[in-house]
Amino acid sequence: MRKTKEYQHYEQYLLRGALKKNGCQRIRYVFTGINRETGIERPFFIELVLVNPGLSPSKPVIGIPQDELVSPSQSYVLVKAGSYGKHPQQYKKFYALKDFLRQKGQAAFKVGNCIFGTNALVGSVVVGQTDLSAQPELDCSAGSISWELRFEHKVGTAPLFKKNNTVWIANGVKTLFSGVVRMAGLEYSVAPKKSFGYADRYWGPDAVAPLFHVSSSNLVSMISGNPLLKSCFTIGGELNGQMKAFLMLEGEQLSVRKCWFLEKWTEVHACSKTPADADGEKLHWTVSIHKKNIVVDIDVFCPTSEMIFQGNDLFQRGRQEMHTASGGSGFGEIRIYKKVRKSLELLEDARIESALCEYGIQSKDALSE
Numbered sequence: 594m595r596k597t598k599e600y601q602h603y604e605q606y607l608l609r610g611a612l613k614k615n616g617c618q619r620i621r622y623v624f625t626g627i628n629r630e631t632g633i634e635r636p637f638f639i640e641l642v643l644v645n646p647g648l649s650p651s652k653p654v655i656g657i658p659q660d661e662l663v664s665p666s667q668s669y670v671l672v673k674a675g676s677y678g679k680h681p682q683q684y685k686k687f688y689a690l691k692d693f694l695r696q697k698g699q700a701a702f703k704v705g706n707c708i709f710g711t712n713a714l715v716g717s718v719v720v721g722q723t724d725l726s727a728q729p730e731l732d733c734s735a736g737s738i739s740w741e742l743r744f745e746h747k748v749g750t751a752p753l754f755k756k757n758n759t760v761w762i763a764n765g766v767k768t769l770f771s772g773v774v775r776m777a778g779l780e781y782s783v784a785p786k787k788s789f790g791y792a793d794r795y796w797g798p799d800a801v802a803p804l805f806h807v808s809s810s811n812l813v814s815m816i817s818g819n820p821l822l823k824s825c826f827t828i829g830g831e832l833n834g835q836m837k838a839f840l841m842l843e844g845e846q847l848s849v850r851k852c853w854f855l856e857k858w859t860e861v862h863a864c865s866k867t868p869a870d871a872d873g874e875k876l877h878w879t880v881s882i883h884k885k886n887i888v889v890d891i892d893v894f895c896p897t898s899e900m901i902f903q904g905n906d907l908f909q910r911g912r913q914e915m916h917t918a919s920g921g922s923g924f925g926e927i928r929i930y931k932k933v934r935k936s937l938e939l940l941e942d943a944r945i946e947s948a949l950c951e952y953g954i955q956s957k958d959a960l961s962e
Contacts, residue, residue, distance in 0.1 A: 603752070603762050604711055605700055608796060612758055613647035618796035620702075620709060622744070623921055623949050624770040624788045626781030635678045635781060636921025636947065637774055639716075639740060641702065641709050642671040643693075650690040655730050667906065672707050674718050674738050676776060677921035681901045682734040684718040714742040714772075732903060742772035742783060744790060748810075748825055753837040753850075758797055761832060765792030766839060767810040767825040789947040791827070802907055802915045803831055804953030805862055807878045807893050807923065811947035815926070821943055826927065828862070828880055828891070836860050838882060840889060842929060842941060849882050849889055858884045864952040866897075873898050876918060878925075878950055886932040893925035895950045905953070915953045923948030 608618050620641040625634050645668040648654070653669035670693045675683030686705065694703045702709040707716025717739035725735055748767035752760050768790035774781040789811040795801065808827035813820050823844040830836040838860075840847045851858035860882045867875045873896055880891040900920035907913045925945045930937040 624790040806951040809948040888930040895920040917953035923950040
């Protein structure tokens with residue numbers, strides 16, 4: 594994918610101005626690896642998160658004592674990595690801003706032993722039982738994960754949302770990864786054609802809440818039976834109360850966004866829990882988009898046993914917390930229609946695999962009902 598100067602700006606952006614002391618930023622990569630012994634696929638994620646890093650540049654401030662109202666605010670740089678799938682797990686390491694470096698010559702970020710480059714990721718996270726005892730706010734597994742990866746963004750977007758110092762850009766809706774991941778004593782190969790990678794970046798005064806997101810580049814046509822190698826999509830929000838969408842069908846970008854306020858565009862989305870069956874409980878993401886002469890319907894399921902459930906602080910909203918569910922082994926179906934007069938012509942009906950699925954809301958009960 595050709596990188597314009599504007600795209601490079603977003604690749605190298607770090608919190609600045611008021612956001613440095615009153616904002617958060619996330620740089621995220623999701624991909625699939627294959628166990629070298631069993632051949633079983635497993636989805637992985639690597640994230641770099643900054644929260645109010647300028648408030649405490651010399652040491653990370655992670656938890657807020659119960660007897661404090663709002664101050665001191667949290668301030669840290671976080672490297673988070675792990676896997677979805679059966680027995681999901683994640684590992685976390687907190688740093689201070691002083692430990693975070695921008696390698697200008699290489700256009701890369703370095704924190705601890707982790708490097709986040711424009712086409713390479715190298716690093717590791719090790720969490721011991723003593724770390725969990727000393728820092729219960731880590732809320733993660735004990736163990737280790739390491740990675741040596743190269744990647745190439747094949748399909749990306751301009752900012753899908755940009756307003757009031759808040760930006761979401763899916764710079765790698767389809768990203769090819771290669772390399773190796775080692776986790777819990779096992780080794781996983783990452784091959785470009787089987788990585789089904791995704792990358793995005795977000796920054797703003799606070800995290801997105803409520804949160805709804807689903808994306809995939811692993812699509813197989815149910816009409817022809819062939820993999821759709823030039824197709825991918827990402828749908829996310831709720832940003833400013835609206836959903837944002839990007840869809841590419843075999844190299845052609847379909848207009849499924851509301852570009853101006855008079856445009857006829859409607860969408861309905863929801864996430865709900867399905868009754869347990871032989872495969873256990875699942876969460877179900879549904880999306881229906883109607884715009885001009887295009888209709889898109891998406892159904893994605895993800896087993897709750899293969900997801901990570903956790904609480905995430907809403908940094909600028911006092912002591913409020915958003916409860917999130919995230920998984921990388923979503924599956925389902927996408928149907929794309931073209932409106933022809935008063936009827937619908939089916940353009941594609943495809944099976945979705947390796948979908949990244951996220952849902953977050955302030956009520957913990959909404960995820961367990």
